[in-house]
Amino acid sequence: METVSTARAHGGTQGVYRHRSAATGTDMTFSVYVPDHAPGTTLPLVWYLSGLTCTHANVTDKGEYRAACARHGLIFVAPDTSPRGEDVPDADRWDFGQGAGFYVDATAAPWSTHYKMWSYVTEELPALVAAAFPVDPARQSIMGHSMGGHGALTAALRHPGRYRAVSAFAPIVAPTQVPWGEALDRYLGDDAAAKRRHDAVALIEDGARVPELLVDQGEADSFLAEQLRPELLTAACAAAGIPLALRMRAGYDHSYLFVSSFMGDQLDWHAARLKR
């Protein structure tokens, strides 16, 4: 693992790191914020999965998470959203290919060679981070934005007990029912069962459970009606008995101005669950 940069911020250290990923077969870049802490102690860890077109840098620059993480003593990790590089297949669109890995392990050609973001964010990177940073692996939680909200919800639903909290900003909750979900058709081909395992609403319908969910959603989000459809999550949670706090935010859009506005609230909520 190579250190790209570190800088002091909000009473902690904001770092950016690069490593050779076995999962994706590419170099991968991610950021980690570590608040100051007593030597020898470990801290809870919040995973943040980013949305379409993003790298680690968007939330690192614009997410406004450091003040709350420093206050609560939380490590914050932001992975990239896809493999990248000249040898990595791409598409001439922003909602598929590089920057749009959708947190799946692709099985269809030509994507299956590098697009292994599920293994990357749920297995390879957690092991690397736990080895390199003062993390308490028993106290992890996960959140994400848009496509990254999809990643966070599916990761938590498929790893019961691993994440003490899961929340999202404007998540894609049912990719098999919305246009952005065409990405799953390309990455996973005709495997309908695999697609259901990467669809939060379908996972809940099929019996997966988390103790509770927190979602912030802007009412002025231009993707709300067609791509995000939180009402599908509301219905699935109601049927499954999962408590869902869906906070509709009047006037807010899909941007980091929205995410940063509620980042502190969500981190307060995570901290309460990580410190129990």
Added chain:
Amino acid sequence: METVSTARAHGGTQGVYRHRSAATGTDMTFSVYVPDHAPGTTLPLVWYLSGLTCTHANVTDKGEYRAACARHGLIFVAPDTSPRGEDVPDADRWDFGQGAGFYVDATAAPWSTHYKMWSYVTEELPALVAAAFPVDPARQSIMGHSMGGHGALTAALRHPGRYRAVSAFAPIVAPTQVPWGEALDRYLGDDAAAKRRHDAVALIEDGARVPELLVDQGEADSFLAEQLRPELLTAACAAAGIPLALRMRAGYDHSYLFVSSFMGDQLDWHAARLKR
């Protein structure tokens, strides 16, 4: 004035606007954050002047000022740092020309046609902002970063009583004594008196006063010893009897990770003075 974008953020509105500037003879872009407020009321206004290479966007994206502005009810305005455009003279360096207007009215050719940032940030833009936004002009303050700290200090020193508070992050305090100040030689030619009027330390030596100053400065700032030299400001303030709170921040660099770490503190300090 044209609205480039508006979005809801932290219980207010973050806007970006463009207008034709009479001062610079170019289109100029700036950002304004307006917290929610009762209809018909006006709010105090904080000016933020940015540093070398920046546009309005750097602090708007990375400055983390909105939470504090919303909490205190402060409007926050971030101008650009120079005129821009194909017709505007430029230089093949990042510390002069476009992105580096140094908040002066250039008098030397070829810069004197467009580089009128002093008039722009102290006269033209304040009038425009006061007309277009719910500002209380009697309650203004000013802050800035690096070159923008230089702009904030000189603007306050030369307009006694206009700004109720002035502070800076890692400011250039004595451009006539440091390499970056070569910009003044180019913009202002041989006019030594004009250069002293754009040098905070020289202004204080020449009798200009502000009631007090607040400066945050990172100790790991790579520009500290050669370009910033806060000891010169300390000496000038001591000789002049100006109370200076110079907060040296161990480990912090010159970046927005430093600025954002102490933005909330500085805005708290401004708010206390704007609300007296």
